[in-house]
Amino acid sequence: MVPMPQDPATYAATATPPRVARKIKGLSDRAIAWIFVGPTIFLLLAINIFPLIWTIRLSFTNFKANRNREVEWIGTRNYERILTDSDIWLNMQATAHFLFWTIFFQVLIGFTLAYLINKKFKGNDLWTTIIVLPMMLSPAVVGNFWKFLYQPQIGLFNYIVAFFTGKDPSSFEMLGSVQLAPWSIVIVDTWMWTPFVMLICLAGLRSIPDYIYEAAEVDRASKLRQFFTITIPMVLPFLMLAVLFRGIENFKMFDLVVQLTGGGPGSTTELTSINLKREAFEKWRTGYASAYAIILFVTVFGLASIYVKALNKVKER
Amino acid sequence: MSSFSVTEPTKRTKWFAGTMVIVYALITMLPLAWIMMTGFKSPADAISYPPKVVFEPTLEGYVNLFTTRTRQTDEFLAANPPETWYEEIVREYDMVIAGPSKFGERFLNSVIIGFGSTFLSIVLGTLAAYAFSRFKIPLADDLLFFILSTRMMPPIAVAIPIFLMYRQLGLSDTHLGMILLYTAVNISLAVWLLKGFIDEIPREYEEAALIDGYTRFQAFYKVVLPQAATGIASTAIFCLIFAWNEYAFAVLLTSGTAQTAPPFIPTIIGVGGLDWPAVAAGATIFLLPVMIFTILLRKHLLRGITFGAVRK
DSSP states (O other): OOOOOOOHHHHHHHSOOHHHHHHOOSSOHHHHHHHHHHHHHHHHIIIIIHHHHHHHHHTTBOOOTTOOOOOOBOTTHHHHHHHHOHHHHHHHHHHHHHHHHHHHHHHHHHHHHHHHHTTOOTTHHHHHHHHHGGGGSOHHHHHHHHHHHTOTTTOHHHHHHHHHHOOOTTSOOTTTOTTTHHHHHHHHHHHHHHHHHHHHHHHHHHTSOHHHHHHHHHTTOOHHHHIIIIIHHHHHHHHHHHHHHHHHHHHSOOHHHHHHTTTOSTTTTOOHHHHHHHHHHTSOOHHHHHHHHHHHHHHHHHHHHHHHHHHHHHHHO | OOSOOTTSOOHHHHHHHHHHHHHHHHHHHHHHHHHHHHTTSOHHHHTOSSOOSSOOOOSHHHHHHHEEEEEOOHHHHHHSOOOSHHHHHHHTTTEEEEEEOSHHHHHHHHHHHHHHHHHHHHHHHHHHHHHHHHSOOTTHHHHHHHHHHGGGSOHHHHHHHHHHHHHHHTOTTOHHHHHHHHHHHHHHHHHHHHHHHHHTSOHHHHHHHHHTTOOHHHIIIIIIHHHTHHHHHHHHHHHHHHHHHOOHHHHHHOSSTTOOHHHHGGGGGTTTTOOHHHHHHHHHHHHHHHHHHHHHHTTTHHHHHTTTSOOO
């Protein structure tokens, strides 16, 4: 048992004085603690950890959930097959493209917006609330109605692009063309999640005390210099946190893209989660898909852990 | 406060910043406004080129959303004049209303599963959060991290064994199965958020109550819970929104009885894929509650979306 680090003051406040202890009837604090935490841990063990262990087991077999045949242990063959499969590397590339550009645009636009909102113009609260709306909506439904906006002839998106570029609105298909489809999902995700980055950046900007700028002003630091030596470094930990959240979420991305493109055309927008769904629930290669799931999980977990270490270093500075 | 501050932006800066933000807000609202408008268009107006901004509003989309219709012969139509306003709308296409569509049921499923899982997550989450906040629990930090890490798994990865497990237990496509699943997913959010809220309540209140002869349970129930009410309410809304919006598990584990609205709405489009007003109407009805909740939540929004990591 590792005792929680506590400073003497909190310890003094929590320790029950002996006279009081006698008065407290019923269960000891420890028993209550376990009764309170128990159900949560049990639920997570049953619905998260047990399935995870089951997945690990399945990943070493050739089990197919739609057939009743003898299950064979095939060792690490599923893993070998996945890691040497060039198609899966294409899915990984599609995911990387999606991750990189969504985070790039969301950070760029999100930070700019937060910076502007922090200028405290009249009514900034109201407009912030309006801007935030898209991120709270159901991604599947959002994907579904953006599909409507992306229709080549009748869609609003194509019409507006055509209006500004003078092209024919039916001359390009956002969802149907190999070149444009990867960008169409980046656009929708950016539309939806920029407010998330914006909110976190805004919290960062608001956490910078005024006196730092005042001191810089006294030292005659230019506004530009202040921006790069005060604003950016102080917001960085917040920004990195936002990137962490978006990174994990978009690595798991499924609902929005499935509704928009279904992974197509071809497999240009087939992100790993969509590919995994196909293997598991369309081709029913359960064992293979389990190995795939484990690889994905280890990847997210590994990347996230490294990233959190970096984030803590930045925070310490 | 001094009348002049170096950190106070100039009027011109404010004006510029305000304009830029408002322009962004208007652009970002355009898709949503368009969908809501489309819900009130006729199918012909919805797919017209150039897109129609001015049109004659009709409730056709909403009628189509909630009903199933069949085509009828002229004699039948002549013999049975329309009795209601919605019958009348359908008659324009020589159709009659055959019965209600599945949308109502699916919407109700969303409500049942959403509220059921929210209730469970909050009950379990509050208890666990209180324990983590107030008691010395061995390996508390590791347990908390474990609770959070369950959120990192791609839903599809978890869905494979859950699918098999539910098939064995007879929980596939049941409300109970979905409620338990969403509770398991939401509980990490609930514990983390609620622990933050409870941490903020001074311990002295409970200490005082304990000295006055309250038991731990009474102190928790009569002192802490009322203090944490706002936190619990906003956490509940976050859990509800998540369960409401969830798609991946819903599409893989439900198909009929317990299917929620998100996997259903895209199927409204029907054969031929032309009934966009009905889809838009469905999306509007489905998204509107979330928008209202978001506005109610705005003070706690940041905290909710970052699992309590950023508190403002």
